[in-house]
Amino acid sequence: MAGLFEKQAEDYLNARPTYPKEWYSKLAALTHHRNLAWDVGTGNGQAALGVAEHFDQVIGTDISEAQIQRAMPHPRVQYIHTPSTFTDEEIISLFGGENSVDLITVAQAIHWFDLPSFYSLVSRLLRKPGGLFAVWCYNGMRVSPTFDPLVMKFYETTIPFWNSDSNHAFDGYKTLPFPFESVGLGSEGNPLALDMSRELSFEGFLSTLRSWSAVNTAKDQGLDLLNEKVVKEFENEWGGSNLVRSVSYKAFMLVGKVKN
Ligand SMILES: C[S@@+](CC[C@H](N)C(=O)[O-])C[C@H]1O[C@@H](n2cnc3c(N)ncnc32)[C@H](O)[C@@H]1O
Secondary structure, three states: OOHHHHOOHHHHHHHOOOOOHHHHHHHHHHOOOOOEEEEEOOOOOOOHHHHOOOOOEEEEEEOOHHHHHOOOOOOOEEEEEOOOOOOHHHHHHHOOOOOOEOEEEEEOOHHHOOHHHHHHHHHHHEOOOOOEEEEEEEEEEEOOOOOHHHHHHHHHHHHHHOOHHHHHHHOOOOOOOOOOEEOOOOEOOEOEEEEEEEEEEHHHHHHHHHOOHHHHHHHHOOOOOOOHHHHHHHHHHHOOOOOEEEEEEEEEEEEEEOOO
16 A cells, blocks of 8 residues: 555645644644644645644654655654554554554545554544544545536546545545544534635646546556646646646545544
């Protein structure tokens, strides 16, 4: 799985959004303590940095070394590469033992995980009572009524190359198993719908597409989906390569605590 994210690590850093500040203040307000947080599948720290605004210490882990190497530094965030050979006991020891983590976040990543074994680890690590577990994903980038159909057309060319794990993200986590007790911010089968937006350069937009695992899988199979002709078409409709545009996304969140 790590291989899917190694090659596009540089594009991730340039392209992937960070998340609205209010999300973190809401999550922090619901935890009993704010000592230690774990951001899993941290990528380049896109969520870890926001979490660090509210917690004394954040550990960001990722299965991909290339992602961790490009992680954005922060004095309260420690990034650790956790290859798939890492055992649960090794991960638990990073936090000093079970029952020690106040907030666990997984941004745009849980659909890649082995859920039963990850959920068992979450239940062991979360502080009880009071520890919180939050996952979210986003999809449906929107630029304008004339630009969006081009993205949809491009997306359709990528469909054969997505790993089936991505389906959970495409359906906005509606079918993601989430056996945790709801705290009013989404629940299993009923994720909380949120909006996010950002400013994006044309190069940033292209990096976003290049960071899609399906685009890289196609490339590995000798198919350059994002070829010159496609890029030119995007550029014309974007309004030129120097323009920075507002882009919005739909996001879906599930937050819970360990059931008694
Ligand atoms: C789409 S990126 C999201 C990165 C970042 N959290 C964000 O919000 O942009 C998914 C990340 O999950 C990582 N990942 C995939 N499977 C993993 C696993 N089993 N354990 C830890 N990280 C994993 C990938 O290496 C990648 O960095």
